Amino acid sequence: MSLLSLTDLTVRRGTRTALDGVSLTVGVGECVGLIGPNGAGKTTLMRAALGLLPATGTSTLAALPLAERARIAAWMPQTREIAWPVSVETAIALGRLPHLPRGARPGALDRAAIDAAIVRMELEDYRTRTATRLSGGEQARVLIARALAQDTPLFMADEPIAGLDPAHQIATMKVFADLAREGRSVIVSLHDLGLAARHCTRLVMLQAGRLVADGPPAEVLTRENVERVFGVTAYYETTPQGPVFQPMEVVR
Amino acid sequence: MRLAATLVALCAALFVLSLVTGYASVPAGQALKALIIGDGTPLSVVMREIRLPRALLAAMIGASLGLSGAALQGYLRNPLAEPGLIGISGAAALGAVLAIQTGLTLHFALALPLAALGMAVLGVLLILALAGPRGGSITLILAGIAISALASALTSLVLNLSPNPFAAADIVFWMMGSLADRSFAHVWLALPFMALGWVMLARLGRGLDALTLGEDAAQAMGVHLPRLRLALVIGTACAVGAATAVAGAIGFVGLVVPHLLRPLVGARPSALLWASALGGAAMVLATDIAVRVALPDRDLKLGVLMALVGAPLFLHLIYKTRKELP
Numbered sequence: 001m002s003l004l005s006l007t008d009l010t011v012r013r014g015t016r017t018a019l020d021g022v023s024l025t026v027g028v029g030e031c032v033g034l035i036g037p038n039g040a041g042k043t044t045l046m047r048a049a050l051g052l053l054p055a056t057g058t059s060t061l062a063a064l065p066l067a068e069r070a071r072i073a074a075w076m077p078q079t080r081e082i083a084w085p086v087s088v089e090t091a092i093a094l095g096r097l098p099h100l101p102r103g104a105r106p107g108a109l110d111r112a113a114i115d116a117a118i119v120r121m122e123l124e125d126y127r128t129r130t131a132t133r134l135s136g137g138e139q140a141r142v143l144i145a146r147a148l149a150q151d152t153p154l155f156m157a158d159e160p161i162a163g164l165d166p167a168h169q170i171a172t173m174k175v176f177a178d179l180a181r182e183g184r185s186v187i188v189s190l191h192d193l194g195l196a197a198r199h200c201t202r203l204v205m206l207q208a209g210r211l212v213a214d215g216p217p218a219e220v221l222t223r224e225n226v227e228r229v230f231g232v233t234a235y236y237e238t239t240p241q242g243p244v245f246q247p248m249e250v251v252r
Numbered sequence: 253m254r255l256a257a258t259l260v261a262l263c264a265a266l267f268v269l270s271l272v273t274g275y276a277s278v279p280a281g282q283a284l285k286a287l288i289i290g291d292g293t294p295l296s297v298v299m300r301e302i303r304l305p306r307a308l309l310a311a312m313i314g315a316s317l318g319l320s321g322a323a324l325q326g327y328l329r330n331p332l333a334e335p336g337l338i339g340i341s342g343a344a345a346l347g348a349v350l351a352i353q354t355g356l357t358l359h360f361a362l363a364l365p366l367a368a369l370g371m372a373v374l375g376v377l378l379i380l381a382l383a384g385p386r387g388g389s390i391t392l393i394l395a396g397i398a399i400s401a402l403a404s405a406l407t408s409l410v411l412n413l414s415p416n417p418f419a420a421a422d423i424v425f426w427m428m429g430s431l432a433d434r435s436f437a438h439v440w441l442a443l444p445f446m447a448l449g450w451v452m453l454a455r456l457g458r459g460l461d462a463l464t465l466g467e468d469a470a471q472a473m474g475v476h477l478p479r480l481r482l483a484l485v486i487g488t489a490c491a492v493g494a495a496t497a498v499a500g501a502i503g504f505v506g507l508v509v510p511h512l513l514r515p516l517v518g519a520r521p522s523a524l525l526w527a528s529a530l531g532g533a534a535m536v537l538a539t540d541i542a543v544r545v546a547l548p549d550r551d552l553k554l555g556v557l558m559a560l561v562g563a564p565l566f567l568h569l570i571y572k573t574r575k576e577l578p
Contacts, residue, residue: 047468050472052468052471052472066471066474066475066476067474069472069474070472070473070474071474073472074472075468075469075472076469077466077468077469077472079466079468081329081464081465081466081469082464082465083329083463083464083465083466084329084464084514084519084520084521085514085515085519086464086518086519086520087518090518090519090520091464091465094461094462094464094465094473095473097458097461097462097473097474098473098474102455102458143465146465150473
């Protein structure tokens, strides 16, 4: 069963083609890492797939009514915005909005989802703190928890681990891998190819709006692909502690 | 809930206090009795025809300004937003000024509020046309600033070319905002618009909560932004347009009240809506009592006193906020 299916998705901005005929299908239990240099179209791909950008081609998600889409896919944008000094718990509870009928208060099911998200992101001690007074990395974890609380089959996040400390980067990637093992799917854009190689089940590589490679990390992070798309050489070995990927030198 | 009870009690107390405050000094008990029994004495006429509509209008206008201020701040995610920002009050004021200048008000008492409402409607149509079909907030602010500037330029033009100094003085005094000498005709004229505006704005809570996390996240949580913006603009226009039409421009309520109450509702935009409606009603009721008590023999304008109280209050809030920021 596929959760998201894109066919020939194209986004034009002015005369520039930000996304050029991307087709891909995401099934159940996949942790998809979206990789590519700055401006490759990672954000555009995810926003167009969610129907947040006008695009040609089709996206099964964008075709859904707004309310139904919100119960299938959660989205954490790259811009980390918490406009008001609400408590961490209040911010995370916002993720339950799509499940609540108008005017209803959160029920037991909602509380359970909020608590589970708080535990997953290790935010138990932060519950009553004011979200806007946290550090950037802490705010990112709150926003990831908010999207987790939405409790959707598909979880999409735009550079969620940027700005996190190493321990929380690894922990967060493990949360995404866990979600995939539990039968959900994750699409996450990231620049840390080492973490992508270790924790994603599948990588989608973009360059200049085009999909250039799609498959298991070992098939996507080949020497040619990494050199051609990112312009770097890399060390990539499978070690007893799992795959290790380390960019080494700039080649151009 | 405790906050709601406190605010309701405060509004009720100020409402009664407003009823027993006035030019004719009558013991409170006697005044309220005359209001309820309505025995046709001059006192009961004063209570029923002058003081009751005045107190009602103060509460209605305060609620409209507070509610729309909270809604606009929530939508724009900016604590400096206020109902005047989208230009509706400026447009309504222009309508009123035209009615005074052309002498329509001399022939027909309700010409002024009707002209103001008409111009407010025109302002809304212009804003919606300018702001475009997508749900963005920046275009709305820009359109509002343009309408405000245009309305105030036209108002200045009318004053500039006014051949009649009495009309010019009337215009200047009207623009200061007041609730003196209003009647039930004003209440019935404003109430339907305000009620419609209140309903539209009160229903925005959920969408405004989601907007705390930005427009992208809100949309992905199922909020239809263009629809939300349309309801916000029309709701604000109904509530604020009607308020300006019957009382002139009253500033600072929509700016200060949400700011003041935000920490007390845990900063949730949805909770701030009803709290600001009650808080706004209390603030206008209190100020309207103060204008009558402070200088009973001079016609101190509500809008003037509100600005005198509101501006220092706002400065204090800025000072407090500044200390909390890094």
